[in-house]
Amino acid sequence: MNLKYMILGAGGTGGILGSALTKAGKDVTFIARGSNLDAMRNNGLIIRHLWDQTEEHLEVRALSMEESCALSLAPEVIFICVKEYSLDSVLPFIRQTAGPRTIIIPILNIYGTGARMQKKLPDCTVLDGCIYVSASLEHPGVLVQHGPILRVVFGPRDPSYISPILSAIQSDLCESGIDGVLSTHIQRDALEKFSYVSPIGASGVYLHAVAGDFQKEGPARELFKSMIREISALAAAMGYPFEKDYVKINLEILSNLSADATTSMQRDIMEGKPSELDGLVMEPLRLAKKYSVSMPCYEEVANALCPLEF
Template sequence: MKAGQKINMKYLIIGAGGTGGVTGYYMKKAGKDVTLIARGEHLKKIQKQGLTLEKMWDKTEENISIPATDMEHYAEHPDVIFVCVKGYSLQETIPFIKRIARKNTIVIPVLNIYGTGGKMQKELPDLLVTDGCIYVSANIKEPGKLLQHGQILHIVFGVRDKAEFRPELKEIQKDLCDSHIDGTLSENIRREALEKFSYVSPIGAAGLYYHATAADFQKEGEARELFKTMIKEIAALAEAMGVPFQKDMAEVNLKILSNLAPEATTSMQRDIMAGKQSEIDGLVYEVVRMGEEYHVPVPAYEKVAEKLRAL
């Protein structure tokens, strides 16, 4: 790529829920070449009527037309693939990515589970798989319609090894920012992904433990204290892993929480309440395993894990 040369990237987003659907919505609205991979009634509605985004904070909604299909019928070769599925659905994306990717295709997983990029890289050795994470609170309200709970929309991504850096990564960051998404190309993605994990894991775990909504964490009380304690345990793990946090993540995460609608819950809570598969293994039990691996005490996580296993 020559200096200053503009690349028109072809984007594919696997998953059209609160992560992928919202990302695709803003990118398409900004005129980017983006296609969603969806399924079931949600896919049918998007194909027939477009994708609607409702914003909880101002009660507005807007509908846009966006290309959408399923894995079976997608036949293009994207430059960039955002993987925005739940952790338990990750494995089924691997053969699909192998089929559609070109040699230069960049894969950016933005899952809640820490370490996803490295695991995917082992299964996709011929491609560049970065690490990534997203700050957004949203869900599918009904087929064809997404509900965004708060204004934060921040995607962080980057390579684990600086030798893997490619100029296209800066173009991806620019495309995100053009789309009114706060895109950050990280110099230390291991730390930044763990920082995100220090929010999504404690809020999901404590939310389940107390059947809590954002309102319960926005005020002083047992739920808020458990949330802060679990963040401190993740911080201790980060120290042991050689990527110590450089800011007070409890303070950062409480600020994120303060911007959510009081009735907001996590996707893990919603999945479990609906009797669906959930990310409880990667978001809760994995932290207990990490504590054992790095010899870091995580008593709050052990307490929560014990109760959740009993349930």
């Protein structure tokens, strides 16, 4: 099955995912804008690997939303790789682009994105998904990947949903050097990923900490561990108990990053851009209230970072 992929958003997440698929010879179209789009069209993508100081250059197909609509592209798979705060702005494009058989896979940082998108796109098939990758857009057309991990977990919220295209997507991911996982428990798997991205993002901003601060014993590492435990308790209360020790797993993930690595939320806040504070800090507390779970570390961070909302 020769699938056509569209990567909506060509920053650290979409750029690395799409480049891996492109290198494996898959049919990939990036949707980007502004100077990043111009750089990708003129010079392709440059990817710097911090862990071994290597660099690669890749020719890619990149279009604007307007160009894509004019060409009437009909992708079988759309990976949504924009930030949560940009999601509503791309919904009209998705409605125009997605066909009746298109599979939409959001791999945003925020738990529950797929279900929320499905309500706004009732005529589309929206799965849930998450990605394990640490990368950022350093300059237009230039990506920095902080560690070698690249894993995509995706699946339908209804485990009875079966479609041959899902297995084909998984095969394409694996053939591209990506650890592709077709999940039958995607809510739990998404919460497991959230148990990393939310604590590391929230505690990193709160303590102005980089990966190296969490890789050694000290206050940053202890706060990170405590927040993971609070997400684990929340997941259990929601009916999706973790089957593994995610404190240990997330510390292992963290150990593979460059010591100066930061999260995308930290970079957005430092640059004065919109951020995912609401989804990464306040949404866990809203869920905690709904499911009667105590999250004192999240409350501490929210009081400091989101005082007007908390």
